[in-house]
Amino acid sequence: MAKPKGKSLQQRYKYPLPIHPIDYLPSVILHNPVSWVYWAYCFWKATNIPSKRVHIEFEGGVNFPHIVVQDKDDMKYLWKNGFFGTGQLSRSEPTWLERQEGASKERSNDLALEKITERRRIQRLEFKKERVKLEKQLLDLRRNGGNIEQENALLVQEREMLRMFKQRQQEEGLGDNNSVVEESMIEGTAVDHEYVDIESLELMSVEATFLSFALPILDISPKVLLSRLFGPSNDITYGDIHKFITHYVTYHHYRSLGWCVRSGIKFGCDYLLYKRGPPFQHAEFCIMVLDHDKSKDYTWYSSISRVIGGAKKTCVLCYVERLLPEDQIVEYWRTDNFIKLFGSYRVGEVIYKRWIPGKNRD
Amino acid sequence: MDPCSSDGDDRLYLEELVEKSLIHLQLWKDVVVEDKLVVWKGVPVRLLTGCPPHVLSHDEKPADGIGREYILPVNMTQYKEEQVTLAFLDIVFSELCAKDTKRIILAIVNTDGTVVFYFVYNGVHKPKRN
Amino acid sequence: MVNKIRISVVVQGTDASDLVLTPLIFKLEDVERARKLGVCGILAGTLPTAAQQNMFLSVPLKLMAEEAIWLFLSGHAEVVHLRSPTSSLIGNLIKENLESLQAANESKLQESFRLQRQFKVEQHRLKLESLGRLPPGGELPHDPQIDSLIDSSLFVETANSSSILSKLSSKQQQDGCIDAQIINCMIANYSNWDNYLLYQSLRENGYVLSPGARFGGLYIAYPGDPLRYHSHITVQPAIDYYKEGIDLTLLTSGARLGTSVKKMWVIGGVKNYGTKQEELRKPKAPADVSFFSIEWAGFG
Numbered sequence: 001m002a003k004p005k006g007k008s009l010q011q012r013y014k015y016p017l018p019i020h021p022i023d024y025l026p027s028v029i030l031h032n033p034v035s036w037v038y039w040a041y042c043f044w045k046a047t048n049i050p051s052k053r054v055h056i057e058f059e060g061g062v063n064f065p066h067i068v069v070q071d072k073d074d075m076k077y078l079w080k081n082g083f084f085g086t087g088q089l090s091r092s093e094p095t096w097l098e099r100q101e102g103a104s105k106e107r108s109n110d111l112a113l114e115k116i117t118e119r120r121r122i123q124r125l126e127f128k129k130e131r132v133k134l135e136k137q138l139l140d141l142r143r144n145g146g147n148i149e150q151e152n153a154l155l156v157q158e159r160e161m162l163r164m165f166k167q168r169q170q171e172e173g174l175g176d177n178n179s180v181v182e183e184s185m186i187e188g189t190a191v192d193h194e195y196v197d198i199e200s201l202e203l204m205s206v207e208a209t210f211l212s213f214a215l216p217i218l219d220i221s222p223k224v225l226l227s228r229l230f231g232p233s234n235d236i237t238y239g240d241i242h243k244f245i246t247h248y249v250t251y252h253h254y255r256s257l258g259w260c261v262r263s264g265i266k267f268g269c270d271y272l273l274y275k276r277g278p279p280f281q282h283a284e285f286c287i288m289v290l291d292h293d294k295s296k297d298y299t300w301y302s303s304i305s306r307v308i309g310g311a312k313k314t315c316v317l318c319y320v321e322r323l324l325p326e327d328q329i330v331e332y333w334r335t336d337n338f339i340k341l342f343g344s345y346r347v348g349e350v351i352y353k354r355w356i357p358g359k360n361r362d
Numbered sequence: 363m364d365p366c367s368s369d370g371d372d373r374l375y376l377e378e379l380v381e382k383s384l385i386h387l388q389l390w391k392d393v394v395v396e397d398k399l400v401v402w403k404g405v406p407v408r409l410l411t412g413c414p415p416h417v418l419s420h421d422e423k424p425a426d427g428i429g430r431e432y433i434l435p436v437n438m439t440q441y442k443e444e445q446v447t448l449a450f451l452d453i454v455f456s457e458l459c460a461k462d463t464k465r466i467i468l469a470i471v472n473t474d475g476t477v478v479f480y481f482v483y484n485g486v487h488k489p490k491r492n
Numbered sequence: 493m494v495n496k497i498r499i500s501v502v503v504q505g506t507d508a509s510d511l512v513l514t515p516l517i518f519k520l521e522d523v524e525r526a527r528k529l530g531v532c533g534i535l536a537g538t539l540p541t542a543a544q545q546n547m548f549l550s551v552p553l554k555l556m557a558e559e560a561i562w563l564f565l566s567g568h569a570e571v572v573h574l575r576s577p578t579s580s581l582i583g584n585l586i587k588e589n590l591e592s593l594q595a596a597n598e599s600k601l602q603e604s605f606r607l608q609r610q611f612k613v614e615q616h617r618l619k620l621e622s623l624g625r626l627p628p629g630g631e632l633p634h635d636p637q638i639d640s641l642i643d644s645s646l647f648v649e650t651a652n653s654s655s656i657l658s659k660l661s662s663k664q665q666q667d668g669c670i671d672a673q674i675i676n677c678m679i680a681n682y683s684n685w686d687n688y689l690l691y692q693s694l695r696e697n698g699y700v701l702s703p704g705a706r707f708g709g710l711y712i713a714y715p716g717d718p719l720r721y722h723s724h725i726t727v728q729p730a731i732d733y734y735k736e737g738i739d740l741t742l743l744t745s746g747a748r749l750g751t752s753v754k755k756m757w758v759i760g761g762v763k764n765y766g767t768k769q770e771e772l773r774k775p776k777a778p779a780d781v782s783f784f785s786i787e788w789a790g791f792g
Contacts, residue, residue, distance in 0.1 A: 060376070086474040122416070128491075204474045265741070265744060299709060303707075303742070306708050307746075383792070388792060446738045447738070448733045480747050481785075482785070485783050486694070486697065
């Protein structure tokens, strides 16, 4: 995967969250009391509260509101400071505009993830086409009554040819097929080589809640945000909010322990945990949020653990337990006492792994 | 707010998002929102159609070229469930698709704004050749 | 008339609520016939003192409840009742018939040894003949060393079917337990009748089904005998056709798994709510089942 060198990554994604430590303090010179005073003054004056709040919009209808950020700088800011949100036209980081511009400049050494994936897919497709061709030969031979030796000879030949084809593809690297991708990418989007950015950054409701309730980043209060998502708090029943609360509690739990938490939908789970973030390494853990007092049938566990195991990740079952009665929780919701509300849950984790006797001897 | 129109807003946004994703991320051609619509549980549902940039499954005979595909956008949210029931899929096949359509593409819009695509075949069907 | 396949159902528990019914086939010929009908089950027999890996398991064949019900409803099988604990029943039978069983076993064993010896002596003779140490058709000289070598290489054969089990079943039959009752009990005990209807519908379309837990499904379906074909299909538990939305998270992970193991993720449900369970229980009742097959589209 083509990515910037480790050091520049460290530089670019310096902060795990949008709140930074106070990092511009003058040095204290021990024999100069004036510097002490100045330091104290700076410390007192300094603040790490962001100067400007990020503006969000709600799109779509009332039932399935989508929370989006449209300002270019805000999108970048949220991505750089903890990897919040997903570009609607990208795999994660909103890079659509860069990709368009990159395509027209044909900068081939700095590849966006999307292009690499697309190229690999095209290569695979070509490989399969080749294979189909060869298999047709075999079929023809069979139809014309070829004997076993002829078939075997053809099979050996076929395997060799496929191997060479693959090798050739690898040698060409990402060479030849580029032009196909890039031409088609340019087509229909470029208007006299000027691009209008049509991509927004979308936030999951748990992300938005975290950036509003836990950190003062969004220009919306938790109360307003949650009433936009779930309707007026007077009509709320516990059933309406239970699923959201357990998911938020889990999200908050891992965020506050320093993990980068992102949607796990591609792996059929609730969240993925990254040690630092997607540009640094693959996610290690897949989180399933569950009610602590409910169990699922065995098929469910076996199916998710096969998917997650197949992606070489570890499956974590995250059991969320409510410590207060339902009506108390609803009462906290109505009175906007979110600190008490989210604090009334406990999270317990279990790692679930398929155990294969033959492969797990050590 | 009128609940019916807000459901309509949900659908419109969904259609727009999936259309955008097909054209600008997946590089499909001739993507259109079809006119035909069916009302399901008070929600107006329409399909999109379009042409993928390359053949999607190899069982299709090369003579067919790249056919138009039907796309059904649905919402996946973590906290509410949109009702993609079996009855709904049967209605989509019978009311919104040409006769004897074998498959549609389900476009699932996630809460994080990404869209994932799945083939849905009517009946029991063998997996595509890879 | 051809005899029906005999399914022995082991009943454990006392109460209707905690009843566990395990359908088993003990006779090798019955196992074969069931397999020809597309009911494979799983071999589960082993010796209590030498538990075996699954590859070497033997009779009885353990059936899924669906398989037993299907065999019975389609008229291929009869069902007998083995009340548990089976071991004490068998224990009593053995006690009653101790001497005759012992005698029968002993004579069987000696007969088997005799045949093996005969075979081995002949083999030895042929070998010497081919080496030219013995004229063709010549007699083997008596050699006690060879006799003892042959004796030490004899095998104790294990019978393919039990000699006491037939007695046990007929005894139970006399107790007045009718197979329809057991099958009714099994049906009543069966958690979701719709699952059975999915099973039945797939069987009618020529699929052979096995338990699918290892592949993240309720069943896996083969287009023919599992030893001849790969499975292409994982079938999910039935959902309510009208009311239950497909779990999209499950769909995503199922289709993802499906791509890596080349299996279609199939979900189905039963239409026509009005149809009574009684009606559907009849063999070949037209169950109106709707299936959809789902896989990753290859992009996005």
